[in-house]
Amino acid sequence: MQVLTFLIPISLILGGLGLAGFLYTVRSNQYDDPEGDSRRILSDEWDDQPKP
Amino acid sequence: MTAQVNPSLAACPGCLVVPRDAADEAQEAARLALSLPGIHCQACITTVEKGLNAVPGVNSARVNLTLKRALIEAAPNIHATDLIPELTKLGFEAHELDLGVLSATQSDKAGRDLLMRLAVAGFASMNVMLLSVSVWAGASDATRDMFHWISAAITLPAIAFSAQPFFKHAWTALRVRRLNMDVPIVLALVLALVTSLWETSLSGEHAYFDAALTLTFFLLAGRYLDFRTRAVARSAAEELAALEVPRAILLRDGVEAEVAVGDLSIGDLILVRPGGRMPVDGEVVSGQSELDRSLLTGETLPVFAGQGTVISAGEVNLTGPLTIRATAVGKDTSLHRMGDLVAIAESGRSRYTSLADNAAKLYAPGVHILSALSFAGWYLYTWDLRTALNIAAAVLIITCPCALGLAVPAVTTAASGRLFRKGMLIKDATALERLAQVDTVVFDKTGTLTAGTPQLTNLDDFYRADLELALALAEASAHPLSRSLAQAARDAGVSAAEVTDIREVPGFGTEAQYQGTRVRLGRAAWVDAPSNACTTAWLDAGDGAAPRGFEFTDALRPGAAEAVQGLLDAGKQVFLLSGDSSEAVEGVATRLGVSDWVAEALPEDKVDLIQTLFDQGQKVLMVGDGLNDTAALTAAHVSISPASALDAARVASDIVLLGQDLTPIAEACDVAKRATKRIRENFQLATLYNVIAVPLAVAGLATPLIAALAMSTSSITVSLNALRLR
Numbered sequence: 001m002q003v004l005t006f007l008i009p010i011s012l013i014l015g016g017l018g019l020a021g022f023l024y025t026v027r028s029n030q031y032d033d034p035e036g037d038s039r040r041i042l043s044d045e046w047d048d049q050p051k052p
Numbered sequence: 053m054t055a056q057v058n059p060s061l062a063a064c065p066g067c068l069v070v071p072r073d074a075a076d077e078a079q080e081a082a083r084l085a086l087s088l089p090g091i092h093c094q095a096c097i098t099t100v101e102k103g104l105n106a107v108p109g110v111n112s113a114r115v116n117l118t119l120k121r122a123l124i125e126a127a128p129n130i131h132a133t134d135l136i137p138e139l140t141k142l143g144f145e146a147h148e149l150d151l152g153v154l155s156a157t158q159s160d161k162a163g164r165d166l167l168m169r170l171a172v173a174g175f176a177s178m179n180v181m182l183l184s185v186s187v188w189a190g191a192s193d194a195t196r197d198m199f200h201w202i203s204a205a206i207t208l209p210a211i212a213f214s215a216q217p218f219f220k221h222a223w224t225a226l227r228v229r230r231l232n233m234d235v236p237i238v239l240a241l242v243l244a245l246v247t248s249l250w251e252t253s254l255s256g257e258h259a260y261f262d263a264a265l266t267l268t269f270f271l272l273a274g275r276y277l278d279f280r281t282r283a284v285a286r287s288a289a290e291e292l293a294a295l296e297v298p299r300a301i302l303l304r305d306g307v308e309a310e311v312a313v314g315d316l317s318i319g320d321l322i323l324v325r326p327g328g329r330m331p332v333d334g335e336v337v338s339g340q341s342e343l344d345r346s347l348l349t350g351e352t353l354p355v356f357a358g359q360g361t362v363i364s365a366g367e368v369n370l371t372g373p374l375t376i377r378a379t380a381v382g383k384d385t386s387l388h389r390m391g392d393l394v395a396i397a398e399s400g401r402s403r404y405t406s407l408a409d410n411a412a413k414l415y416a417p418g419v420h421i422l423s424a425l426s427f428a429g430w431y432l433y434t435w436d437l438r439t440a441l442n443i444a445a446a447v448l449i450i451t452c453p454c455a456l457g458l459a460v461p462a463v464t465t466a467a468s469g470r471l472f473r474k475g476m477l478i479k480d481a482t483a484l485e486r487l488a489q490v491d492t493v494v495f496d497k498t499g500t501l502t503a504g505t506p507q508l509t510n511l512d513d514f515y516r517a518d519l520e521l522a523l524a525l526a527e528a529s530a531h532p533l534s535r536s537l538a539q540a541a542r543d544a545g546v547s548a549a550e551v552t553d554i555r556e557v558p559g560f561g562t563e564a565q566y567q568g569t570r571v572r573l574g575r576a577a578w579v580d581a582p583s584n585a586c587t588t589a590w591l592d593a594g595d596g597a598a599p600r601g602f603e604f605t606d607a608l609r610p611g612a613a614e615a616v617q618g619l620l621d622a623g624k625q626v627f628l629l630s631g632d633s634s635e636a637v638e639g640v641a642t643r644l645g646v647s648d649w650v651a652e653a654l655p656e657d658k659v660d661l662i663q664t665l666f667d668q669g670q671k672v673l674m675v676g677d678g679l680n681d682t683a684a685l686t687a688a689h690v691s692i693s694p695a696s697a698l699d700a701a702r703v704a705s706d707i708v709l710l711g712q713d714l715t716p717i718a719e720a721c722d723v724a725k726r727a728t729k730r731i732r733e734n735f736q737l738a739t740l741y742n743v744i745a746v747p748l749a750v751a752g753l754a755t756p757l758i759a760a761l762a763m764s765t766s767s768i769t770v771s772l773n774a775l776r777l778r
Contacts, residue, residue, distance in 0.1 A: 004195075008202065011182055019175040026167055036117030039094035 084124040084132050085149040086139070089695075089710060091120055096144070103142045107135060121149070166279055169214040170272040176210035177265035181760075184262040188757045193255075200252040203261040208245065215241055215268050217275065231416040233457065237271060239420070240264075240448035247445040250438070258442065263449050263759045270767045271457045278461035281468050282481065300324075300331040303375065320378045324369045326530060326558075333380035336361045340559035341372040342531070346498045346678065353587055353633075354532075356559050356575070366679060371531050372558020406482040407731055408460040415456065423447045426750045439752070446754040450745045455738035455766040460731055462774035467727035470778055475711035476692075476720055483706035485731070486690040487724035489671045493619050493717075494662065494684070496676035497630035497640055500694060501612045503712070506533055506587055506604035508540040518600060520549035522591050525562045525573035528554045533589045534562070534573070537602055561589070569594030605639060609694075611715035616644045618718025625670070629653055629661060631680050658684035675717065677701055692717060723777070730777055734770045741766040 025031070091100060097115045100122060104113035109127040116123065124135065132148035139146040183199040191199060218241070222234040241264050248259040302311045303321040313331045316322065321337065324330060342354040345367050354370055357363065363376060365385040427444035431437065468478045478484060495501050511519070523541040526534040527548060551571065554564035561574015572579050572592040579592040581599040587606075590599040619626055628649035630637045637651035650661065662684050665672050674681070674688035677697030682704045685691040691705040694714075702708055709716065745762040748754045 004198075008183075012179060012206075015175050015179045019171060022171045022175075023168065026164055026171070031167075033116040033118045036097060036115060039097060039117060042094045043098050 082126050082128045082130055084126060084130070084135070086122045086124065086132060086135065087147045087149050088115070088120050088122055088139070088144055089147075090145045091115065091117060099142055100139065100144060103138055104135060107138055110135070122146075163276075163279055163283055166217070166272065166276045169216070170269065170276050172210055173214035173265060173269040173272055176206050176214075177262065177269050180206055180262045180265050184259075184756065184760070187259075196257075197252065197255050200248075200259045200261070203259065204249060204252060207261040207265055211241060211245065211264060211268060214272060218268075218271065231420075233412045233416060236416055236419045236448065237267075237452060237457075239423075240445070240452045241267065243441070243445040244449050247441050251442070254438075258756050260445065260449055260756050260759065263756055263763065266760065266763055267449065267452055270763070274457035274461045277458075277465045278481075281461065281465045281478075316378055316381050318378050318381055320381075322376050322378060324374045324376060326369055326371055326373065328369050330363050330365050330367045330369065330376070332376075332378040333364050333385045334362075334376040334378045336363060337375045337377050339372050339374040340557075341374050342370040342559055344368040344370055344532075358559060371529065371556065406460075407485055407728070407735070408456075411456060411459075411735055419448065419451045422451065422746070422750070429750075430752065443749065443752050446752075446759065447746065447749045449759050450749045450754060450762055451742055452763070455734065455741065455770045458767055458770050458774075459734035459738055462771050463727050463730045463734065463777065466774045466777040467723055471716065471720055471723055474716040474719060475709060475713065476716050477708040477710055478706070479708060480706040483690055484724045484727050486671075486706070487673065487721060488728040490624065490673040490690060490721060492625045492627065492665055492670045493673045493675065494627040494629050494665075494688070495616070495646075496674075496678060496681045496684075497628060497637055498606065498632055499677040499696065500675055500681075501609060501616075501628070501640060501644065501714070502606035503609045505607050506536045507607035508537055508602060509605050510601075510603045511540055511544060514600065514602075516546065517549075518591060518593060519544070519546045521551070521566060521571055521593055522573055522602065524548040524551045524566075525554070525564060525571065525591070528562045528564070529556050533587070533602075533604060536604065537589060566594060606636065608640070608643065609712060609714050611713040613644055615714040615717045616646060618715070619721070620645070622718065622721060624721075627661070629658055629684075631655075631678075655680040655683055659687050662687045673721075674705075676705075692720075727777060730774055734773055737769055737773065738766055 030037075088096075088100065091097065097117060100115050101113050104110055104122065104124060107126075107130070109130040111125040111127070113122055113124045115121070124130075136146045136148065180203045183203050187196050187199050215238070218234045218237050221232065222238040225232040225235060244260040244264040244267075248261050248264070251257070251259055299310050300313050300316060301323040302309050302316065303323050308323060316332055320332075322331065322334070326341065336357055336359055338359060340356075340358045343357045343361075343363065344354050357369075357374060363374075365380075423444050426447050427440050430443050431440035434440065464478075464481070464484060467484055471478060514522075519541050523538055523546050526538040526541070529535075549566060551564040551566045554562065556562045557574070557578075560578040561572055563570065563572045563574075565571070571594045573589060576582065576588065576590055576599075579590045579599040581590040581592075581601065587604040588601040589604070590601050592599045616626055626646050626648065628637060628641045628644070628646045630649075630651055631653055632651060634651040637649050641647070641649040650657070653661070658681060662672050662674060666687075666689070671689040674685050674691045675693070676682075676685055676691070677694050678701060681693075682701050685693060685701060685704040690707070692707045692709060693701045693705040694709045695702075695711075697705075697708075707720070741762050745754065745758065748758060
């Protein structure tokens with residue numbers, strides 16, 4: 001049962017990471033235009049970031 | 053969409069072409085919003101953004117496809133009127149939006165708040181479920197206790213944060229001594245947490261931490277869907293209101309100044325250009341023109357306006373500029389007084405109780421009684437408070453309205469999404485349920501079934517020479533009849549005759565010299581022609597012959613015939629109700645195959661007809677756009693108005709048609725029927741799960757595993773059933 005001392009914190013941290021990631025996407029307005037964003041990937045324009 | 057006020061931060065390549073001097077002005081950049089009803093794909097996004105970014109002075113333009121809107125950061129001297137022609141050239145319909153009316157940020161905040169709570173509940177329930185599965189899989193003794201304690205440490209703060217909306221709503225209901233859906237939810241949550249903590253501290257076997265969290269999660273999902281549907285409807289409704297930018301041109305000592313309509317006062321001189329809408333009631337001081345009164349009265353024939361003509365707010369000036377003196381402003385205008393009729397008409401909405409409310413009324417007391425009875429029964433049977441409380445908690449958790457909470461919002465979200473894609477906007481939460489019951493449809497004519505644009509009917513009766521002359525004269529005017537005549541003539545391959553000295557006489561017509569004689573195209577009295585009932589423009593070719601009349605009829609809106617046919621096929625009774633003359637109404641009625649029609653109806657008559665139909669037990673759907681329909685729209689069981697309708701009419705209706713096409717009306721009735729059927733099915737499904745699980749809970753056989761299974765499967769089946777509508 002020693003393994004639980006690692007596994008439980010790991011599962012909690014992973015869950016926390018997922019939550020943090022989700023909150024980041026909400027805060028950076030990534031759900032404002034789901035329809036448009038799903039179409040923009042088809043566009044050749046580099047409209048979100050300058051072309052590398 | 054970060055606000056890019058500073059042009060140097062603009063990240064899109066299109067902005068690099070913007071001349072810096074235009075953007076470098078010290079003034080604050082202008083933010084503009086355009087509504088783009090026609091965009092639908094990624095090519096549209098690219099074209100619009102490229103086109104807008106190419107306009108000098110535009111710093112950045114970003115299209116939001118979900119809202120069908122473009123947000124533009126531009127130099128302060130750029131106005132929407134500079135950008136709209138650019139988009140029209142690219143083939144996109146665009147309208148200016150008043151950003152002041154769009155309060156998207158506010159609803160955004162509430163939605164984001166719900167989403168955060170949903171996320172916390174979701175991630176916490178995943179972690180707790182992981183621990184619970186280990187317990188169900190056979191963890192025992194110290195390990196089980198540890199798992200329970202960790203679950204408690206995650207659950208308590210997560211619920212304290214996520215379930216706040218339920219706590220608040222339950223408290224507001226309890227404070228006024230009422231029961232709502234949230235009271236049993238909060239009771240179940242609290243009871244589940246208390247008994248689980250108690251059990252855990254006694255090293256007990258059953259803890260309901262996972263149930264409490266998944267319950268919160270599913271209920272929040274229902275709330276969020278519900279909120280989203282309403283937020284989309286609200287933002288689109290705001291958008292429609294924002295389309296009317298209320299400005300007027302005030303003449304102060306002969307100088308024109310653009311002011312807000314709200315700032316006008318009695319006695320002000322106001323200039324109304326052709327195409328403009330009268331902002332106030334008043335009297336014409338100078339100028340001659342024709343007025344389109346169709347939005348107020350339903351008449352299609354334009355009315356002559358000259359010095360001394362009394363005008364009402366809402367009428368549209370057609371040909372010449374008019375200077376008017378305001379006699380009534382703001383709330384005193386006839387536009388607003390007509391609105392008062394709405395307040396008198398009893399709203400169809402208020403007579404209706406939604407299916408969800410009906411279910412809640414049965415459900416909330418039932419659950420409390422059931423749970424209290426099982427507590428009392430088990431306490432009397434065993435005299436053990438712990439067992440009795442455990443069983444009461446299990447009953448509450450199992451009956452908890454997860455599926456009930458999802459049953460309605462999941463269906464309405466799916467149905468409204470489907471109708472929104474077809475160009476219909478559901479404004480009211482119960483509109484779909486009411487639409488499903490409709491058996492009678494009442495249409496307004498002008499502006500609803502007809503497009504409000506005239507269509508030439510007797511082109512073939514004319515000699516080519518006359519048509520060439522008429523085209524030359526018609527091209528010089530922006531009057532709707534002239535434009536329609538010019539369009540029809542050009543489509544027939546006619547080219548304009550050579551005329552000289554052409555001029556428009558506002559309110560009468562156009563006049564020119566042709567081969568040495570005076571030729572005229574205009575109203576009957578001006579060219580000495582007999583007046584007739586049908587909309588006619590007369591041509592005096594100057595050859596001594598009697599003037600020849602171009603006859604017009606009101607063009608049907610696209611899809612009008614299909615919509616009416618669809619409704620008739622579905623076995624609904626269709627009425628045509630209009631303030632226009634009998635001939636005009638009969639013509640449209642015959643073309644559409646509608647046998648029941650009423651002409652020259654006053655606003656009161658329209659309400660009376662709806663009321664009569666209601667008294668006969670019929671459920672009426674009213675479709676109308678004018679101010680004279682507003683009261684009827686309110687009185688009807690459910691109402692639809694096109695986006696081109698006046699603000700007051702759109703506010704009074706439950707559903708707004710966003711496009712030009714009327715076809716979706718027939719389909720909407722069908723979707724509404726199926727949606728209501730799904731809602732009922734969902735209630736039955738939820739009840740079925742309860743019928744199976746509740747006896748187990750009351751008998752004391754329910755374990756946290758059974759509770760989790762019943763809750764998840766019922767919620768998922770209910771959502772899947774709703775998705776069948778998409």
